[in-house]
Amino acid sequence: xxxxxxxxxxxxxxxxxxxxxxxxxxxxxxxxxxxxGHVAFFGIGAYTSALLAIxxxxxxxAMISAGLFASIFxxxxxxxxxxxxxxxxxxxxxxxxxxxYSLLLNLRDITRGAMGIPGIPKPSIMxxxxxxxxxxxxxxxxxxxxxxxxxxxxxxxxFGKLLEANRDNALSLRVLGKNTFVLxxxxxxxxxxxxxxxxxxxxxxxxxxxxxxxxxxxxxxxxTIVIVGGLASIRGSIAATVVIIYVPEILRxxxxxxxxxxxVRQALYAVILIAILMIRPRGIFxxxxxx
Amino acid sequence: MRTGxxxxxxxxxxxxxxxxxxxDTETSEETEDEQEVIVVxxxxxxxxxxxxxxxxxxxxAMLAFEEANLSNVWVVAxxxxxxxxxxxxxxxxxxxxxxxxxxxxxxxxxxxLAAAPIAEQNQxxxxxxxxxSTDVTDAGDYIFRTVPGDDGQGIFAAQTLSDANYTxxxxxxxxxQYGNGLATIITDEFTKLGGExxxxxxxxxxxxxxxxxxxxxxxxxxxVLYIVSNTPDSSVALLRQVTEIGIEAxxxxxxxxxxxxxxxxxxxxxxxxxxxxxxxxxxxxxxxMDAYGEEAPAFAAQAYDAxxxxxxxxxxxxxxxxxxxxxxxxxxxxxxxxxxxxxENGDVEGGYxxxxxxDGAFVTLEE
Numbered sequence: 138x139x140x141x142x143x144x145x146x147x148x149x150x151x152x153x154x155x156x157x158x159x160x161x162x163x164x165x166x167x168x169x170x171x172x173x174g175h176v177a178f179f180g181i182g183a184y185t186s187a188l189l190a191i192x193x194x195x196x197x198x199a200m201i202s203a204g205l206f207a208s209i210f211x212x213x214x215x216x217x218x219x220x221x222x223x224x225x226x227x228x229x230x231x232x233x234x235x236x237x238y239s240l241l242l243n244l245r246d247i248t249r250g251a252m253g254i255p256g257i258p259k260p261s262i263m264x265x266x267x268x269x270x271x272x273x274x275x276x277x278x279x280x281x282x283x284x285x286x287x288x289x290x291x292x293x294x295x296f297g298k299l300l301e302a303n304r305d306n307a308l309s310l311r312v313l314g315k316n317t318f319v320l321x322x323x324x325x326x327x328x329x330x331x332x333x334x335x336x337x338x339x340x341x342x343x344x345x346x347x348x349x350x351x352x353x354x355x356x357x358x359x360x361t362i363v364i365v366g367g368l369a370s371i372r373g374s375i376a377a378t379v380v381i382i383y384v385p386e387i388l389r390x391x392x393x394x395x396x397x398x399x400x401v402r403q404a405l406y407a408v409i410l411i412a413i414l415m416i417r418p419r420g421i422f423x424x425x426x427x428x
Numbered sequence: 429m430r431t432g433x434x435x436x437x438x439x440x441x442x443x444x445x446x447x448x449x450x451x452d453t454e455t456s457e458e459t460e461d462e463q464e465v466i467v468v469x470x471x472x473x474x475x476x477x478x479x480x481x482x483x484x485x486x487x488x489a490m491l492a493f494e495e496a497n498l499s500n501v502w503v504v505a506x507x508x509x510x511x512x513x514x515x516x517x518x519x520x521x522x523x524x525x526x527x528x529x530x531x532x533x534x535x536x537x538x539x540x541l542a543a544a545p546i547a548e549q550n551q552x553x554x555x556x557x558x559x560x561s562t563d564v565t566d567a568g569d570y571i572f573r574t575v576p577g578d579d580g581q582g583i584f585a586a587q588t589l590s591d592a593n594y595t596x597x598x599x600x601x602x603x604x605q606y607g608n609g610l611a612t613i614i615t616d617e618f619t620k621l622g623g624e625x626x627x628x629x630x631x632x633x634x635x636x637x638x639x640x641x642x643x644x645x646x647x648x649x650x651x652v653l654y655i656v657s658n659t660p661d662s663s664v665a666l667l668r669q670v671t672e673i674g675i676e677a678x679x680x681x682x683x684x685x686x687x688x689x690x691x692x693x694x695x696x697x698x699x700x701x702x703x704x705x706x707x708x709x710x711x712x713x714x715x716x717m718d719a720y721g722e723e724a725p726a727f728a729a730q731a732y733d734a735x736x737x738x739x740x741x742x743x744x745x746x747x748x749x750x751x752x753x754x755x756x757x758x759x760x761x762x763x764x765x766x767x768x769x770x771x772e773n774g775d776v777e778g779g780y781x782x783x784x785x786x787d788g789a790f791v792t793l794e795e
Contacts, residue, residue: 141524141525142520142523142524143517143520143521143523143524143525144524146516146517146520146521147517150513150517242603243603243630245608250603250608251603251604251605251607251608252561252563252605252608252609253512253538253541253605255541255544255563255567256545270520343512343513343516343542344542344545345512345538345541345542345545346512347512347538347605349511349512349538350511350512350513350538354511386517386521389506389521400474400475402507403475
């Protein structure tokens with residue numbers, strides 16, 4: 138391989154987060170659902186897939202189940218928060234993230250709680266075992282391409298236009314006889330499905346998961362990606378994922394004295410993000426503002 | 429049009445970034461071949477919640493490398509922010525870019541467990557100075573640690589409580605890897621020794637209100653309460669609330685209670701007994717003080733020992749991860765944190781002592 142295992146690893150992460158970010162953008166940017174519960178879908182997907190695979194389910198089935206299970210929760214979340222809008226929806230969905238975190242932490246018989254799940258098997262598809270970083274990268278690229286293509290088709294279909302209409306003026310849409318609840322839950326289910334898929338890819342790549350991997354810091358990371366990339370822009374989310382995952386790695390190559398290494402990198406990283414948002418307040422490729 | 433231009437600019441920037449990444453890889457590999465340097469890594473949380481411990485461990489390990497002053501050893505450090513994903517990234521980076529043969533780290537059990545498969549696959553030795561989870565025992569041949577696992581302290585605590593003729597025990601612990609691990613082992617051992625767990629309560633790591641849990645514990649009427657805490661703030665809040673709620677039971681706790689701030693609670697914490705790993709040697713404490721001008725925090729000594737073990741292996745002629753691993757299994761020495769001898773799982777036995785609060789100070793009890 139031309140690139141080192143480390144570079145490969147970074148690319149694997151980038152592709153996993155592209156699926157996650159684009160799926161969040163589908164709910165947040167296109168449909169206008171200020172969803173702070175996305176990280177919970179990611180976690181549900183990771184746990185579902187890990188637990189099923191450990192029980193011996195073939196990987197692809199486990200991955201699809203992870204997506205489906207996450208999307209059931211997506212439906213339930215919309216069901217419970219249908220009447221809420223804007224900030225209130227944000228609060229409620231943030232609460233959902235906390236609830237799921239709490240469940241992962243306290244359903245000890247199923248999730249092993251804070252002990253986490255070590256030794257998650259690497260995927261094997263039709264007898265083809267995926268072991269090295271290189272093989273995983275190829276696999277992730279395939280899944281990512283399919284996922285992003287499907288989401289791209291979704292947002293550019295008539296259904297996608299309805300989602301954007303719901304974001305821009307839900308009342309008018311209802312006057313026109315469209316059921317916005319159906320629109321919202323469909324969008325959320327698709328979004329959650331792909332979050333679940335990326336959770337599965339994450340769990341089987343890192344091979345160890347615990348509840349803290351799916352909590353606030355992760356939520357902030359994916360929100361940052363979507364906001365820096367721009368709402369309602371798939372290529373924005375893709376570009377931002379690359380920037381946000383790759384920049385800290387470049388900062389690693391800076392030769393800093395050990396005592397300040399951690400904090401200086403973090404500070405530089407923050408400065409870069411602030412600079413991007415000062416130059417492009419709507420994000421790199423953003424088209425819309427959220428109220 | 430503007431977005432088009434921006435897109436091109438982004439591509440250019442990306443190109444530069446990629447190029448930067450690649451050149452870095454090449455140069456470090458070149459130096460590798462020319463000088464036959466053995467690269468050793470240190471990783472741990474240098475930012476985030478556990479930064480205090482991470483930095484202490486790094487300082488401890490660096491102390492050992494500076495003392496040894498080996499010309500053919502090159503040390504690299506990576507921050508893992510106490511996140512599993514970061515630990516995997518750091519490990520991948522050190523293995524494939526820096527070409528490390530051995531790594532001291534990580535501290536957090538979750539991070540160590542996430543990095544372990546990569547170490548194992550690339551035949552790189554990983555010695556954790558602080559991960560106590562029992563899962564680390566089975567993590568692989570290349571995974572060692574210089575801190576005894578939870579089972580050590582758990583069995584010691586259960587034995588101590590049983591020897592003191594307690595039969596009704598209440599447990600209160602942080603709902604994290606450390607708290608759960610320790611509590612499970614104490615429960616198993618104590619029940620085996622004929623005792624009974626009358627209350628089993630958890631609290632969120634870092635929280636400071638445990639009144640609900642303590643009230644439940646009071647209702648269960650235990651003879652003794654064992655507390656597992658790993659942040660100073662929670663320890664103080666907990667002990668204060670134990671008095672407030674009026675729990676009559678004797679109070680025992682894990683080493684997390686051994687922080688100076690609890691002594692400020694005065695009379696009410698008198699008699700609190702703490703199970704703790706053997707304290708670091710006087711010699712190391714002095715060395716650390718001379719080098720950094722402060723008391724050695726927890727895990728500095730264990731990290732020093734981890735680094736020492738790697739240095740000894742290299743001095744014996746080991747140059748690859750595999751040789752270092754083999755050398756470690758046959759190694760035995762008195763380190764800063766106690767006697768170091770790795771068993772077949774790469775664990776150390778470690779020793780424990782009882783520490784009691786007496787007249788406003790921590791007093792180590794003779795065993």
